[in-house]
Amino acid sequence: MPGVEVVGLRRDIGGVRAVDDASWSAARGEVTTVLGPNGAGKTTTIECLEGLQPVSAGSVRVLGTDPWRASADHRARVGVMLQDGGLPVTTTPQRLLRHLASLYAVPADLAELTARLDLGRVANRSIRRLSGGERQRVALAAALVGRPEVAFLDEPTAGLDPHARLEVWDLVRECARDAAVVVTTHSFEEAERIADTVVIMARGRVVARGTLDEVRAGGSLEDRYFALTSGSRS
Numbered sequence: 543m544p545g546v547e548v549v550g551l552r553r554d555i556g557g558v559r560a561v562d563d564a565s566w567s568a569a570r571g572e573v574t575t576v577l578g579p580n581g582a583g584k585t586t587t588i589e590c591l592e593g594l595q596p597v598s599a600g601s602v603r604v605l606g607t608d609p610w611r612a613s614a615d616h617r618a619r620v621g622v623m624l625q626d627g628g629l630p631v632t633t634t635p636q637r638l639l640r641h642l643a644s645l646y647a648v649p650a651d652l653a654e655l656t657a658r659l660d661l662g663r664v665a666n667r668s669i670r671r672l673s674g675g676e677r678q679r680v681a682l683a684a685a686l687v688g689r690p691e692v693a694f695l696d697e698p699t700a701g702l703d704p705h706a707r708l709e710v711w712d713l714v715r716e717c718a719r720d721a722a723v724v725v726t727t728h729s730f731e732e733a734e735r736i737a738d739t740v741v742i743m744a745r746g747r748v749v750a751r752g753t754l755d756e757v758r759a760g761g762s763l764e765d766r767y768f769a770l771t772s773g774s775r776s
């Protein structure tokens with residue numbers, strides 16, 4: 543059973559067909575990156591997988607479960623990193639991560655996670671007062687603290703400096719040893735660094751899916767992306 547399975551997914555929102563007959567899967571032990579122009583349907587798809595939106599047709603399964611009807615037990619097996627917002631701003635990274643760790647039977651090693659993401663210096667500062675990149679790293683730590691079996695990471699390195707990007711890519715690859723990790727990104731460099739499998743969406747549809755090499759088809763991911771998505775920006 544794949545970690546994530548999307549079969550013929552359609553999602554209509556207020557008259558807009560945000561996702562149209564999309565099918566792809568993400569295996570455990572792999573990083574799957576989802577690319578596509580603005581409005582392609584990436585966030586809508588991921589929100590269906592996170593159980594935040596219902597499907598209009600087709601099906602989505604995460605660890606074999608329908609996320610829209612999932613129990614708290616299922617949710618504890620899934621890590622979610624939201625692009626912005628979602629973090630409580632009046633607490634500190636340390637208090638937040640300790641609290642989250644206390645919700646899991648076998649959480650990640652907090653000291654190690656904090657050190658890897660270089661959050662030591664700001665661990666006791668209010669999240670409200672952190673820089674964008676620091677908040678981004680707290681959000682990633684929050685997604686990974688429960689050692690998820692499936693992780694959804696939305697643009698995990700957007701706005702990070704070059705050192706932090708490398709560290710996050712290492713961490714994401716490590717996380718994917720045991721988990722299915724799904725990363726949405728606009729960065730070809732990010733996809734080429736971390737992806738085992740690539741899904742490209744345009745106008746709600748999947749226009750390419752396969753291993754990184756299959757999708758690159760002998761060229762660069764960037765060239766392939768532009769060839770597949772040109773004229774399709776919504």
Ligand SMILES: Nc1ncnc2c1ncn2[C@@H]1O[C@H](COP(=O)(O)OP(=O)(O)OP(=O)(O)O)[C@@H](O)[C@H]1O
Binds near residue numbers: 556580582587
């Ligand atoms: N609540 C909503 N009401 C109406 N239309 C919506 C709603 N949410 C999404 N859409 C539309 O659905 C389509 C897909 O949006 P989605 O946010 O999934 O794209 P995306 O690929 O994540 O884009 P981005 O790269 O900008 O994050 C877009 O045309 C968007 O305007």
